[in-house]
Structures are given as C-alpha cells and as structure tokens.
Amino acid sequence: MTEKADQGVVERLRAIPSVESILRWPWVAPWIERLGRAVVVREVRTVAEALRRELRAGQFVEDVPREIEQRVRGRLEALERPSLRRVxxxxxxxxHTNLGRAPLSTAALQAIERIGAAYSNLEYDLARGERGRREAHCQEALRRLLDVEAALVVNNNAAAVLLVLNTLAEGGEVLVSRGELIEIGGAFRLPEIMAKSGAILREVGTTNRTRLDDYERAITERARLILRAHWSNFRIVGFTERPALRDLVALAHRHGLPCYEDLGSGCFVDLKPWGIPDEPTVAHSLAEGVDVCSFSGDKLLGGPQAGIIVGRATIIERLARNPLMRVVRPDKLTLAALEATLRAYLAGRIEEIPVLRxxxxxxxxxxxxxxxxxxxxxxxxxxxxxxxxxxxxxxxxxxxxxxxxxxxxxxxxxxxxxxxxxxxxxxxxxxxxxxxxxxxxxxxxxxxxxxxxxxxxxxxxxxxxxxxxx
Structure with a gap:
C-alpha cells in the first residue's frame, strides 16, 4: 500500500466518531432509556469496529455518521423485537405446525394471565393443607369428558409416547404394524422414540397389509405391548388391510398384554358435519377397549401444546410414578390453558375453540x-x-x-x-x-x-x- 493510500485509510478512520460522541447523538437517548446504556454502548462499539475493518479493507462509505446510525438502529431494533412473534x-x-398450531381461546388466555401473574396451588392440596400433585389438575375434567378411569398430562405427545413405552415395555417387545412406523414433524420417527424408551420394536405385517394373525404370530414371551399408531400426514389406499381396533384389543387381552393407541390429533367431537369423515375421536378408541391412548393438546383439541394420556387407572398410576415424569411434566401455564379449554367442552361451548370455529x-x-x-x-x-x-x-x-x-x-x-x-x-x-x-x-x-x-x-x-x- 502506498503512502498516499495509507493516508486515505487514516482519513476515513478519523471520520468514525468516538463511542462517547455517538452516545450524545439525539436519536440515541431514547434507546438508552429503553434498553439501558450498557446495551447501547455494546452495539455502538460493535458497529464502529466492523466499520473500521471495512474501511481498512478499502471499502468506501460515503456518509459515515449516517451509516453508523442505520446500522446501530437496525441492531437495536432487532434486540427490542422479540424472537417469538405474532403472525x-x-x-x-x-x-399450521410452523405457525404454532392451535390458537388459544379467550378463556385459555385469561387462565394463563390469571395463573401466570400470581402464585397458584400447582402442587399444593388446598383441602388438606399439604403438598399436592400437579397431575391432579385437568384429571377430573378429562375423566368426565371421556368417561375414563384416569388421565395424565405431559408436555407433548412425543413425550407421552416415550413415557408409555418406557413404563410398559422397557426391555421387552412392542408389536407395531410396518404401515404405522410414522415420521412426525422435525424428522422424528416412531422407531427412534421407541429405541430411546428402551423398548424393542417388533414389526409385523407389511406396509400396506397387516392382518390380525400377523400380530398373533409375533407374540412371544418377550412381548409387552401392542401399539396402534394413527396415520399422521398420510393415508395408505388401494390394496390395504388393517385389523379393527376392537379385534386388536381382544388379541392383546387374550395374551395378557395391554393395547396402546397413539391417536396423534386427539379429536373430541365428530367432524363429519363439516366434511371430515374419517378422523377418529378419543371416545371411539376408548369405547373399542384400548387400555391407554395418548394425543396432542394443540391439534384438533384446540388447546396448548401438551401430551394427554388417558386410560386404565392402574396404568396411569404406573406412568405417574415413572421418574421420567419429572422430565416430561407440564408447567402451570399449560395446565391452566388446557383446563380452560376442557371446560369449554364440558359446558358444550365448542364454538369458543378457535380451531373448531x-x-x-x-x-x-x-x-x-x-x-x-x-x-x-x-x-x-x-x-x-x-x-x-x-x-x-x-x-x-x-x-x-x-x-x-x-x-x-x-x-x-x-x-x-x-x-x-x-x-x-x-x-x-x-x-x-x-x-x-x-x-x-x-x-x-x-x-x-x-x-x-x-x-x-x-x-x-x-x-x-x-x-x-x-
């Protein structure tokens, strides 16, 4: 670099004001008031250093103060703007999974505000005046809605699947049709969740046809559970066969095994009047005799993200005692929103649920x-x-x-x-x-x-x- 070029770089660098000078610019004061001086100083310093590197590299900047203002403003606006935004x-x-699935009802939002803004009886028994169990919340509403023995809420349905498989089948085999080895959002696959649970996958039948005797032939002394998984995001049509759920339950019970259905969406109402003929309801699965089923809270149910497990009391109690429950338990805001959503169903006010509306x-x-x-x-x-x-x-x-x-x-x-x-x-x-x-x-x-x-x-x-x- 020539002496003349060196001098040009020096002149350009001198055009960058000091940090203290920039902080005295009129437009900076409101940002200091909103975000604090330390935050603004850091962003100004970062912009100034980046500009110095660019000028040393020979880049031309016509109006240095204007460039600094634009860059600093942009960085401060990005800091002030939350990452998770309404759209x-x-x-x-x-x-829309990428857009947060189900919008919540007004009652659910009010419940979140009410519980989130104060202390609550999350794990406190008000009647006894002693430590309570957080899994008690929502249980009564689910029992009444579904006429089921017991219920448990976790933080999402994948967690529900993991908890059920680990509790009922760790170290043993879980029988599942090849046509139900689904992949859910984010490239998570049922066989991978099953492997993490400690259960052993035993595939039965073929992709398009699985008969009841395929399950029966696969049952050995290592079998612990028969799993029926809801087809998510796809359908198999044409030359297909799948045993009725009632028959699958009967087979499991003949061999002393529980039958578990992962329902996915968790629909509480019949959608046929609105042109959706084949979406299974939770009540139908329970009526068919499954011992336990799980589903999402933020899909067709129209509530917050949650995994809901319902079924026989003896099984639900085992799930609640599993140490994994501590890992997958829901927070108080989820429980508040879910209970408010369930109460709308109990009262017959399903028009309050935005998804159904x-x-x-x-x-x-x-x-x-x-x-x-x-x-x-x-x-x-x-x-x-x-x-x-x-x-x-x-x-x-x-x-x-x-x-x-x-x-x-x-x-x-x-x-x-x-x-x-x-x-x-x-x-x-x-x-x-x-x-x-x-x-x-x-x-x-x-x-x-x-x-x-x-x-x-x-x-x-x-x-x-x-x-x-x-």
Missing amino acids: INATGVIL MIALTPEYLRRRARSFARRLRRTCGEAFHLRLRDGLSVIGGGSAPEVGLRTTLVALRHERLSAHELETRLRAADPPIIARIEQDEVLLDLRTVAPEEERFILQTLSAIAPSIE
Whole structure:
C-alpha cells in the first residue's frame, strides 16, 4: 500500500466518531432509556469496529455518521423485537405446525394471565393443607369428558409416547404394524422414540397389509405391548388391510398384554358435519377397549401444546410414578390453558375453540368475506393489483385428516410490478408478518385462518405496498 493510500485509510478512520460522541447523538437517548446504556454502548462499539475493518479493507462509505446510525438502529431494533412473534396466518392451514398450531381461546388466555401473574396451588392440596400433585389438575375434567378411569398430562405427545413405552415395555417387545412406523414433524420417527424408551420394536405385517394373525404370530414371551399408531400426514389406499381396533384389543387381552393407541390429533367431537369423515375421536378408541391412548393438546383439541394420556387407572398410576415424569411434566401455564379449554367442552361451548370455529366456517360465508375483502382492496389500491377470487381448499394440517380439503374462496393477487415472490416477501416483512402462499405466480390469501379483525391490517399493508413500482 502506498503512502498516499495509507493516508486515505487514516482519513476515513478519523471520520468514525468516538463511542462517547455517538452516545450524545439525539436519536440515541431514547434507546438508552429503553434498553439501558450498557446495551447501547455494546452495539455502538460493535458497529464502529466492523466499520473500521471495512474501511481498512478499502471499502468506501460515503456518509459515515449516517451509516453508523442505520446500522446501530437496525441492531437495536432487532434486540427490542422479540424472537417469538405474532403472525397473521393467511395460508388456510388451520393447524399450521410452523405457525404454532392451535390458537388459544379467550378463556385459555385469561387462565394463563390469571395463573401466570400470581402464585397458584400447582402442587399444593388446598383441602388438606399439604403438598399436592400437579397431575391432579385437568384429571377430573378429562375423566368426565371421556368417561375414563384416569388421565395424565405431559408436555407433548412425543413425550407421552416415550413415557408409555418406557413404563410398559422397557426391555421387552412392542408389536407395531410396518404401515404405522410414522415420521412426525422435525424428522422424528416412531422407531427412534421407541429405541430411546428402551423398548424393542417388533414389526409385523407389511406396509400396506397387516392382518390380525400377523400380530398373533409375533407374540412371544418377550412381548409387552401392542401399539396402534394413527396415520399422521398420510393415508395408505388401494390394496390395504388393517385389523379393527376392537379385534386388536381382544388379541392383546387374550395374551395378557395391554393395547396402546397413539391417536396423534386427539379429536373430541365428530367432524363429519363439516366434511371430515374419517378422523377418529378419543371416545371411539376408548369405547373399542384400548387400555391407554395418548394425543396432542394443540391439534384438533384446540388447546396448548401438551401430551394427554388417558386410560386404565392402574396404568396411569404406573406412568405417574415413572421418574421420567419429572422430565416430561407440564408447567402451570399449560395446565391452566388446557383446563380452560376442557371446560369449554364440558359446558358444550365448542364454538369458543378457535380451531373448531375455523373448521365450521361454511363455503358461502367465506365467499362473502372474500368478496367484501376484494371490494375494499380495489377501493384502496385501485389497479395496483390484479385481483381475482378463485375456488380453493383449506386444510386441517398438523397431521390431521390429510386427505380432506375444506372448500374456501381464495383471494389471488398479482402486483403490477412486483413478482409473486417479492410480494410475498413484503407481506412477510410487515409487523405483524402476514404469511401467505404462492401458486401459479399468484399470492393467495385464505381468509378461513384470518380473524375478521386482522383483515384491516392486511388491507393497510397491501395499500402501503401498492405504489411499490420502482
């Protein structure tokens, strides 16, 4: 590097003010008040050091103070913005795993606030004035709803599967059909969970056909449990065979084995009136005689993330005594939200459950909403968007009813200058982010999963995007 070039670098470095000078800039004071001086100093120092490295490397910065302000502001805004954020789900996927599955009811949110803001009787028996058991909460509501002997709540359904298998079959064999060796979200596979439980997998039958005698031939002195797993996210159709659950239970009991069903979604109501014919209910499985079954709290039940285990009292008591229970137990906020959700079912107020309310929306209602939304968008944005309404299908999601689509009306958008990807990116950059989907170079909005009060914000965001034609 020449002497002249060295001098240029020195001049550029001198343009970077000291940290103390930057802290006296007027726009910095509100950030110090909100986040604290130490946090702001750290971010200013980080930006200044990065800028020095860039300038030494020969990069050109036209306006150093402006560059510093933009970078520091960006870092401070990112710090202030929570990582876990509310989003608007315009995808039409009701139980969108990536978007947090089931939204909670108003009663569940109130219960979280009430219990979270104060002390509670989480593990205190108010009647006896002594230590209680946290597993007692929600138990009575589940017993009444399902007419079952006992119930237990853990932190998710994968934990429920792990706990059941470890308690009932550690060191022994668990019989399961090859067609039920499912993979759930996040690439977690049932055989892997089974291996962690200490149980030994014994596959029976074939992928598409498993008969009752396949199970019978596989039973040895090492057998401890027969497992039926709900098909999540897929269906096997065509040349198939699967024994009836009642027959599987009878076989297990003839050999002195318990029968366990992992139901996955955990539906409490018959969904046939809304066009979902084959989603099993918890009550049906119990009526078929299973000894224990487990399911998720945040899928079709419409509550918080939880694993719910119901069945025979002798089995549930064994599960509760397993040391693993300490690892998988739920927290007080989960129990509060779940109990509030269950009380809505007990009172027959299922319309309070957002998931069921969205499922029940009729195609006619959704078409009226889409037409109204389109009229307002045209008034607001003029010709900036090519807009049309098209028939489409919403889906349940979360591994529930994978073959079923719910009729809906989609708002399909094209921007005058922006590509579908650019438009979707701008929607996702809003606050709160709007999550849509793209098909055939159109951005699609499905209002089934959009609360009516959220429509106004979507219209405002699209109105702000409309003139983006540079």
